[in-house]
Amino acid sequence: MNPYLPHTPEDVRAMLDRIGVPDVEALFEDIPAEVQRRNRPLGLPSHDDLAVHQHLVGLAERSTGRELVPFLGGGLYDHFIPSVVGHVLSRSEFYTAYTPYQPEVSQGTLSWMFEYQTMICELTGMEVANASMYDGASALAEAVLMASRATGGRIVLVPRSLNPRLRDVVSTYAWGAGLTLRDVPCSEGGQLSLETIPDGTCALIVQQPNAFGIVEDLAGLKDRLGKAFLIASANPISLALIEPPGSFGADVVVGEGQPLGNPLAFGGPLLGFFATRMDHLRRMPGRVSGQTQDVDGKTGYVMAFQTREQHIRREGATSNICTNSALCALAATVYLAALGPDGLRQVALLSFERAHALAERITALPGYDLAFSGPFFHEFVVRCDAPEAAVERLRRAGIAVVPPDFLHPLGIRDGFLVAVTEKRTETELERFVAALEGR
Amino acid sequence: MIPRELNYTKDHEWVRLEGDRAVVGITHHAQKQLGDIVFVDLPLVGKKVQRGDQIASVESVKAVGEVFAPLSGEVVEVNASLAGSPDLVNKDPQGQGWLFALRLSSPAETGDLLNAAAYEAFAGSGG
Numbered sequence: 170m171n172p173y174l175p176h177t178p179e180d181v182r183a184m185l186d187r188i189g190v191p192d193v194e195a196l197f198e199d200i201p202a203e204v205q206r207r208n209r210p211l212g213l214p215s216h217d218d219l220a221v222h223q224h225l226v227g228l229a230e231r232s233t234g235r236e237l238v239p240f241l242g243g244g245l246y247d248h249f250i251p252s253v254v255g256h257v258l259s260r261s262e263f264y265t266a267y268t269p270y271q272p273e274v275s276q277g278t279l280s281w282m283f284e285y286q287t288m289i290c291e292l293t294g295m296e297v298a299n300a301s302m303y304d305g306a307s308a309l310a311e312a313v314l315m316a317s318r319a320t321g322g323r324i325v326l327v328p329r330s331l332n333p334r335l336r337d338v339v340s341t342y343a344w345g346a347g348l349t350l351r352d353v354p355c356s357e358g359g360q361l362s363l364e365t366i367p368d369g370t371c372a373l374i375v376q377q378p379n380a381f382g383i384v385e386d387l388a389g390l391k392d393r394l395g396k397a398f399l400i401a402s403a404n405p406i407s408l409a410l411i412e413p414p415g416s417f418g419a420d421v422v423v424g425e426g427q428p429l430g431n432p433l434a435f436g437g438p439l440l441g442f443f444a445t446r447m448d449h450l451r452r453m454p455g456r457v458s459g460q461t462q463d464v465d466g467k468t469g470y471v472m473a474f475q476t477r478e479q480h481i482r483r484e485g486a487t488s489n490i491c492t493n494s495a496l497c498a499l500a501a502t503v504y505l506a507a508l509g510p511d512g513l514r515q516v517a518l519l520s521f522e523r524a525h526a527l528a529e530r531i532t533a534l535p536g537y538d539l540a541f542s543g544p545f546f547h548e549f550v551v552r553c554d555a556p557e558a559a560v561e562r563l564r565r566a567g568i569a570v571v572p573p574d575f576l577h578p579l580g581i582r583d584g585f586l587v588a589v590t591e592k593r594t595e596t597e598l599e600r601f602v603a604a605l606e607g608r
Numbered sequence: 609m610i611p612r613e614l615n616y617t618k619d620h621e622w623v624r625l626e627g628d629r630a631v632v633g634i635t636h637h638a639q640k641q642l643g644d645i646v647f648v649d650l651p652l653v654g655k656k657v658q659r660g661d662q663i664a665s666v667e668s669v670k671a672v673g674e675v676f677a678p679l680s681g682e683v684v685e686v687n688a689s690l691a692g693s694p695d696l697v698n699k700d701p702q703g704q705g706w707l708f709a710l711r712l713s714s715p716a717e718t719g720d721l722l723n724a725a726a727y728e729a730f731a732g733s734g735g
Binding site: 485 | 647649652654655662665667672674
C-alpha cells in the first residue's frame with residue numbers, strides 16, 4: 170500500500186457504493202475529455218527515498234555551486250538567526266502559516282501579532298502597525314494607494330535612489346490605479362534632492378537607507394509636502410541606529426522585514442511591515458490584532474477592523490491583499506524579543522563597523538572608489554572600470570555580491586553593490602579585498 | 609422619523625434641496641440597520657460624481673454601508689464633525705449627522721427622488 174494513500178481498494182469500493190458511483194473516474198466526468206487526456210503519467214523514474222534525496226541534493230549543488238559567502242544586499246540581508254527562532258516557529262500551535270479566519274479562537278496567534286505590531290511601532294516611531302503584508306515591495310505599493318485615497322492626488326514622487334525592484338512593483342500598482350510616477354533626482358552624495366512638488370502629488374517615497382546604501386536626510390521633507398504623504402521604506406535593522414522616519418513626520422513607514430530573523434532563502438518568502446499614524450488607521454490595508462478585555466475583565470485579543478476586508482466588502486475592500494506573512498512575522502517577533510533593543514543595536518552597529526572597515530580597504534586599492542560621498546549604513550556602491558570582471562573574480566574566490574546589472578536601471582554602469590552584516594568575519598573581509606586585488 | 613421636508617432614495621438616503629445645492633445623509637432606518645457607527649469615509653471636496661456613483665461609506669461595528677450619490681454634481685462641503693464623532697450619524701442622522709453637500713449639475717434629476725410618503729411606503733414594505 171502506498172504510504173500516502175491510506176485507502177485500501179475495499180475502502181474505495183465501499184465509498185463509491187455508498188454514493189452510488191461506479192468508479193473513481195466517474196467522479197471526474199465533468200472535466201472535459203480533452204483536459205483529461207493531458208492527465209497522463211509523467212513517466213518519471215522511480216527510486217527509493219534515499220536515492221531521490223541524493224539526486225535532489227546533487228541538483229541543488231549544481232544550482233548553487235560551492236557554498237558562496239554572501240555579501241549580498243539590494244533589499245535582503247544575511248543576518249544571524251538565533252536558533253530559538255526556528256524552534257518557536259516549528260511549534261505546531263504556530264506552524265500553520267495562514268491568517269486565521271475565525272481568529273478569536275486563536276488567542277496565541279493574536280497575542281503574538283499584537284506584540285509584533287507593537288515592536289514595529291517602536292522600531293519605526295509610528296502609532297499603529299498592521300499584522301504584516303506579503304513583502305516590502307507590496308507594502309510600499311499599498312502605501313502609495315493609501316496616500317492617493319487619502320489625499321486625492323495622483324502623482325507619486327519616486328527618487329532615482331529607490332531600489333529598482335521596489336520601483337517596478339510600485340509602477341505596476343500605479344498603472345492599475347491610474348497614478349503617475351515622477352522622478353526625483355539624486356545628488357552627488359547619493360541622496361534624493363527634492364526640487365518642485367507638483368500640484369496633485371499624493372506622496373513622496375523615500376527609501377532609508379536608499380538603494381545605494383546611503384542614509385537619506387528626512388529633515389524638513391514632511392513640511393514641504395504638506396498634506397501629501399511622506400512614505401518611508403526602511404531597513405528595520407538600520408532603525409536601531411538611525412533616527413526612525415516616524416520622528417520626521419512620516420505618514421507611513423513600510424519595509425522588508427526579512428532581515429529580522431528570516432533567511433535569504435533565494436529571495437522568499439518575505440515579510441512586509443506597514444505602520445502609520447492613528448489619523449490614517451481606517452485607511453490602512455491589512456489586518457490588525459487588537460487588545461481588549463472580556464466580560465470578566467481578563468485580557469484578550471480580537472481581529473480588529475475586519476469590516477473593511479475583502480471577505481466582507483468584496484470589491485469595496487481597502488485592499489485586496491488582507492492576508493499576511495504570519496510565519497515570517499512570527500520569526501521577526503521572536504528575533505526581536507530574543508535580541509531586545511540592545512541586541513538589535515549591536516547587530517546594527519557591528520554591520521555598520523564591518524561595512525565601513527571593508528569600504529576603507531577597498532578604496533585603498535588602486536582603481537576602486539566609492540560611488541557616493543554620502544553617509545552609508547551597511548551597504549555601499551563600489552565604483553570601478555570593469556565591475557563584471559571584479560564580480561567574477563569575487564565569485565571565483567567564493568564570494569557572492571549582487572550582479573552589477575542590478576544598478577543599471579539607476580544609471581550606474583561602473584559599479585557594484587556590497588552589503589556587510591555582523592556575520593562577515595575578518596577572514597572573509599580579507600578574502601574579499603585579496604580577490605579584488607587579484608592576489 | 610421621516611420628515612416631510614426631506615426627499616429620499618431607495619438606498620435609504622435623504623436629500624435636503626437648497627437651491628442648486630443638496631445636503632445628503634443616511635436615513636434613521638439606515639443607521640438603525642447598521643448599528644453603532646465607528647467611522648465615516650467621506651469624499652474629498654471638489655470630487656465630481658454621477659448619480660449612482662459610490663461616494664462615501666459608513667462603517668459600523670458589524671458592517672460597512674456604501675453611500676451612493678443620489679444626484680449628479682460636485683462635492684462642495686463635507687461634515688467635518690464626523691471625523692471625531694461618527695456616532696452623530698446614529699444620534700441625529702437627519703440633522704447633525706449629515707454627510708456631504710453637492711452642487712447639482714443635473715437639477716432635473718431631483719424629480720426622481722421619493723417624497724416622504726413614498727419613502728415611508730418603500731421602507732415599510734421591507735425595501
